[in-house]
Amino acid sequence: KQEVTQIPAALSVPEGENLVLNCSFTDSAIYNLQWFRQDPGKGLTSLLLIQSSQREQTSGRLNASLDKSSGRSTLYIAASQPGDSATYLCAVSSPGANSKLTFGKGITLSVRP
Amino acid sequence: DAGVTQSPTHLIKTRGQQVTLRCSPKSGHDTVSWYQQALGQGPQFIFQYYEEEERQRGNFPDRFSGHQFPNYSSELNVNALLLGDSALYLCASSLVLAGGPVQETQYFGPGTRLLVL
Numbered sequence: 001k002q003e004v005t006q007i008p009a010a011l012s013v014p015e016g017e018n019l020v021l022n023c024s025f026t027d028s029a030i031y032n033l034q035w036f037r038q039d040p041g042k043g044l045t046s047l048l049l050i051q052s053s054q055r056e057q058t059s060g061r062l063n064a065s066l067d068k069s070s071g072r073s074t075l076y077i078a079a080s081q082p083g084d085s086a087t088y089l090c091a092v093s094s095p096g097a098n099s100k101l102t103f104g105k106g107i108t109l110s111v112r113p
Numbered sequence: 114d115a116g117v118t119q120s121p122t123h124l125i126k127t128r129g130q131q132v133t134l135r136c137s138p139k140s141g142h143d144t145v146s147w148y149q150q151a152l153g154q155g156p157q158f159i160f161q162y163y164e165e166e167e168r169q170r171g172n173f174p175d176r177f178s179g180h181q182f183p184n185y186s187s188e189l190n191v192n193a194l195l196l197g198d199s200a201l202y203l204c205a206s207s208l209v210l211a212g213g214p215v216q217e218t219q220y221f222g223p224g225t226r227l228l229v230l
Contacts (some may be wrong), residue, residue: 004155034218043117043203044156044221072152099144099207099219100169103155 002027002094006104013038013080014112021075021107023090028068035064035075040108044089048075080111114142117132117206117222125228127195134189138206144168145187146219147179148203156203162187163193199229 008032014030032051035110048057048064050073056065061072063076077084087108091101118137126132138145144163148156158171162181176192185206191198205219 036221041201041226043119043223044205046218046220049218091155099146100158100161100171101146101148101156101205102158103148103220105153105155 002007002030002092002102004090004092004102004104004109006088006090008107009108010092010108012110012112015080015082017111018076018078019080019109021077021088021090021109023073023075023104025073025079025090025092026073027094029095030068031093031095033066033073034066034091034093034101035073036091037088038087040087047088054093074113080109080113082111085109085111117204117220119202119204119222119225121225122223123226123228125230127230128194128196130194130229131147131192132194132206132227134191134202134227135186136204136206136222137186138204139220142182142206142220143185143210144207145181145185145209146205147187147189148205149173149198150201150203150224151198176194188212196229199227201226 005024034049035047050066051058061078066073087106088104091103136213145163147159150156160170161168165181178190181187201224203224204222207219
């Protein structure tokens with residue numbers, strides 16, 4: 001059974017800091033991995049999707065990397081801003097699972113002005 | 114181009130009642146998945162509908178059922194509500210290529226917040 005872990009549960013940083021959010025998964029046989037953002041009480045916004053054959057994806061100030069063999073992914077946020085404050089969720093899709101996503105519990109990020 | 118829409122946005126029910134939640138997928142998408150997100154937790158997969166049939170199911174009791182219509186929209190029904198069913202219910206749509214795993218990102222709706230008293 002695939003399990004996804006995100007530690008720590010919460011993080012507080014000053015504005016302008018570069019930061020890394022970590023995600024680990026137990027079964028390396030994944031089809032793809034996605035990072036989502038969730039604002040309080042809202043739905044999920046997809047940030048980046050990495051196919052299993054890829055090592056990283058970039059979008060603006062965000063960079064996500066994937067190391068399947070070690071079961072890890074990181075989301076790098078450059079020059080953090082107060083508007084980046086949200087919960088960041090990592091989810092994996094496994095082969096044969098027909099796109100079912102297994103999520104971590106998320107990391108709640110607070111960027112202080 | 115409308116994204117994924119869900120209705121209602123909020124709902125309050127009492128224990129034992131039944132509820133129906135609705136989802137319209139993003140234009141061009143043919144697959145709808147439902148997730149339950151309890152407070153402080155990650156979303157948990159309930160089930161997925163493709164071609165009007167339940168294709169995969171998570172670890173949820175039979176009180177949770179669904180339907181997909183010919184226009185790809187979907188309903189989630191929960192019978193005999195329990196206090197523990199209080200959660201944010203999320204719908205996600207995607208496009209399955211040739212019946213295989215999803216190649217692209219899934220798009221999530223804003224969710225329906227269900228409170229069971």
